[in-house]
Amino acid sequence: MTSSDEASTTFDLARYLAAKTTVDDRALNRHVLAELRGLMPAGAPRVLEVGAGLGTMVARLIDWGVVGGGEYVLLDADRQLLEGARRWLCDWAHARGLRSDLLPDGLQVGDLRVRLVHAELGGYLEAAHGARADVLIANAVLDLVDVPAVLPGLLRLLSPSGIYWFTVNYDGESIFAPDHPLDDQVMRAYHRDMDERIRYGRPAGESRTGRHLFHHLRDAGAPALAAGSSDWVVCPAPDGSYPADEAYFLRSILNTIRDALQNRPDRVKSADLAEWLAERGRQLAAGELVYIAHQLDFAGRSPG
Numbered sequence: 319m320t321s322s323d324e325a326s327t328t329f330d331l332a333r334y335l336a337a338k339t340t341v342d343d344r345a346l347n348r349h350v351l352a353e354l355r356g357l358m359p360a361g362a363p364r365v366l367e368v369g370a371g372l373g374t375m376v377a378r379l380i381d382w383g384v385v386g387g388g389e390y391v392l393l394d395a396d397r398q399l400l401e402g403a404r405r406w407l408c409d410w411a412h413a414r415g416l417r418s419d420l421l422p423d424g425l426q427v428g429d430l431r432v433r434l435v436h437a438e439l440g441g442y443l444e445a446a447h448g449a450r451a452d453v454l455i456a457n458a459v460l461d462l463v464d465v466p467a468v469l470p471g472l473l474r475l476l477s478p479s480g481i482y483w484f485t486v487n488y489d490g491e492s493i494f495a496p497d498h499p500l501d502d503q504v505m506r507a508y509h510r511d512m513d514e515r516i517r518y519g520r521p522a523g524e525s526r527t528g529r530h531l532f533h534h535l536r537d538a539g540a541p542a543l544a545a546g547s548s549d550w551v552v553c554p555a556p557d558g559s560y561p562a563d564e565a566y567f568l569r570s571i572l573n574t575i576r577d578a579l580q581n582r583p584d585r586v587k588s589a590d591l592a593e594w595l596a597e598r599g600r601q602l603a604a605g606e607l608v609y610i611a612h613q614l615d616f617a618g619r620s621p622g
């Protein structure tokens with residue numbers, strides 16, 4: 319489950335994305351990651367990450383030794399987040415003892431030139447572009463866009479020998495434990511909201527993006543060479559504490575569901591939603607809440 323819209327969220331999106339880092343670290347599928355490493359071009363590739371948010375993925379990929387030199391473009395529709403990315407990446411580099419310098423359009427981290435591009439993806443694909451990317455990345459993003467409409471144009475951003483890594487694609491299953499009698503009703507309504515969502519004036523994703531990507535990728539001429547699950551699993555330690563800032567992450571997930579459903583009493587009665595949220599909030603505060611979201615990762619080659 320992803321959450322992204324500047325206008326409709328009632329939490330700190332930058333803090334949410336930073337809190338999501340440790341959850342994604344555990345979730346990203348290592349078999350698919352190994353495929354990405356095997357396909358990664360030698361030298362100094364040009365990487366384009368769409369919906370890059372705060373830039374936590376480029377930091378992770380430097381940490382994991384997947385990228386080190388070349389150019390890495392962070393594209394996002396949220397200008398504030400991109401501004402936050404410059405600071406966040408500088409602080410991150412500083413904490414690791416990596417040289418970093420702020421530049422007018424991004425920053426330099428060691429040998430990697432990070433460029434920030436403020437653009438809405440649909441509009442970006444419709445406009446003319448310069449150099450194509452060797453590597454295209456989208457993490458927790460494709461479930462926020464109309465994949466059949468966007469995917470062909472997205473893949474055209476790749477050079478003919480380019481590769482893609484599309485990760486953390488939500489796939490229709492959120493589990494909260496312990497069970498609550500209203501779980502099915504709340505999640506059915508939330509999935510319907512995902513399926514009908516409009517953002518930036520365009521249809522914005524669907525709740526079963528993960529499973530549908532197998533065929534969307536094949537139809538776009540770029541079938542996955544590797545696929546696997548990247549489920550988020552967030553649970554408290556035996557003492558009831560959550561790792562890092564993951565309690566905030568869970569609070570943000572609950573707020574996202576609240577924001578999506580609070581004006582839809584036709585789908586979940588207000589009193590039922592309030593009861594469900596109150597109980598989940600109490601379990602979170604008591605260190606009892608477990609959350610699992612089913613997601614899928616894919617890696618493959620450009621149709622070119």
Ligand SMILES: C[S@@+](CC[C@H](N)C(=O)[O-])C[C@H]1O[C@@H](n2cnc3c(N)ncnc32)[C@H](O)[C@@H]1O
Nearest residue numbers: 320321322369370371394395396438439457458
């Ligand atoms: C759930 S966040 C994920 C951010 C980042 N990839 C991560 O995993 O930390 C989704 C991001 O996609 C961006 N986004 C959503 N729809 C977009 C669109 N149509 N065009 C460009 N960016 C978009 C949002 O602004 C947000 O930063």
